[in-house]
């Protein structure tokens with residue numbers, strides 16, 4: 001049980017902060033570093049639970065990984081795509097990103113691996129990813145309904161395939177790319193709506209040949225020559241978003257978030273805030289392999305908006321925060337065509353609705369949209385629960401400043417999954 005605001009007073013957020021390195025980029029950097037030949041050096045690496053799991057899994061597979069949490073760095077000696085045979089299952093806990101991407105990596109390794117994980121993943125079927133990887137030539141045995149635990153046997157003879165995206169999911173796309181890097185022929189992915197492109201960008205940085213034109217991603221395995229690289233990981237936009245929304249909603253606030261990743265496929269929340277009538281200043285922009293810059297944000301009144309399907313993948317992890325901010329704006333906000341979100345993140349959407357309702361905030365889930373009315377008064381009816389979802393836990397901490405009535409948050413430790421220092425960083429900005 002946790003109560004961030006024990007003072008029964010509202011606070012403002014002021015000052016500046018540097019958020020931890022991006023989780024999504026770091027997962028991929030570990031994987032490419034492990035697949036590559038030679039040494040990879042990662043800096044601004046954030047040591048969260050999810051990333052510790054990915055690092056351990058790739059160590060078990062044979063990469064030599066040395067972590068230095070005090071300097072936020074990691075050194076990886078790659079395997080040159082020669083992974084170890086294992087007698088024990090790879091335990092991936094509830095790391096969804098790891099599951100999909102690991103399946104893609106193992107699809108080209110001609111050994112049998114068992115992957116096991118936690119309760120969330122045991123309930124999240126991977127049928128789309130597994131169907132596509134089987135089409136390429138990998139074999140898998142689902143123990144129950146294509147969810148974990150799974151047995152996968154890869155092949156050195158994978159066929160490239162053409163996949164017309166049915167679901168706008170970065171995880172499914174990334175899994176195919178990782179398998180496609182080591183297939184016999186080209187793999188083509190015909191896009192639906194663009195999703196985060198960290199896999200493509202990093203693959204090419206490490207020495208792959210992925211062509212990304214407007215509509216088609218083409219992976220040419222003949223061009224795959226992955227070599228160790230140095231990478232400074234930009235700040236995690238999704239982690240920064242909690243402070244960004246906190247400052248928007250809290251009177252007399254003004255904060256600057258330094259070195260935040262600004263990959264256009266990730267920052268849909270900035271467009272949503274603009275659509276809602278808000279402003280955010282971007283300064284010190286650096287257009288690196290992955291762009292980054294500083295964000296300055298202050299308390300502003302916003303109005304409701306309609307978020308169309310093309311925007312949804314770029315706000316995927318910020319939907320809990322968008323629900324919160326929309327409930328405090330004037331007028332209605334609609335997030336349209338969210339079927340893909342329901343498919344990949346159904347549990348999270350349901351938990352959001354249940355927990356926000358305990359604070360008196362109504363969120364409507366329809367067949368193909370999420371609707372949040374504005375001007376909702378926060379009235380605490382009960383203590384809330386993150387249900388072990390890190391993004392819900394942090395959203396609920398931000399929500400606690402919308403009321404003077406203290407409430408407890410159960411399962412707050414879920415924040416360790418992505419951002420173990422979230423509370424101590426937030427305290428640096430808080431002014432009572």
Ligand SMILES: O=C(O)C1=C[C@@H](OP(=O)(O)O)[C@@H](O)[C@H](O)C1
Pocket residue numbers: 024097168169170171172174195196313316317344
């Ligand atoms: O590829 C990734 O790293 C991720 C993709 C997203 O899921 P989708 O597969 O729904 O795009 C997102 O929700 C998740 O946090 C991380």
Ligand SMILES: C=C(OP(=O)(O)O)C(=O)O
Pocket residue numbers: 094095096097098317391418
């Ligand atoms: C959904 C997320 O990740 P995963 O898919 O790894 O659970 C997330 O980080 O918000």
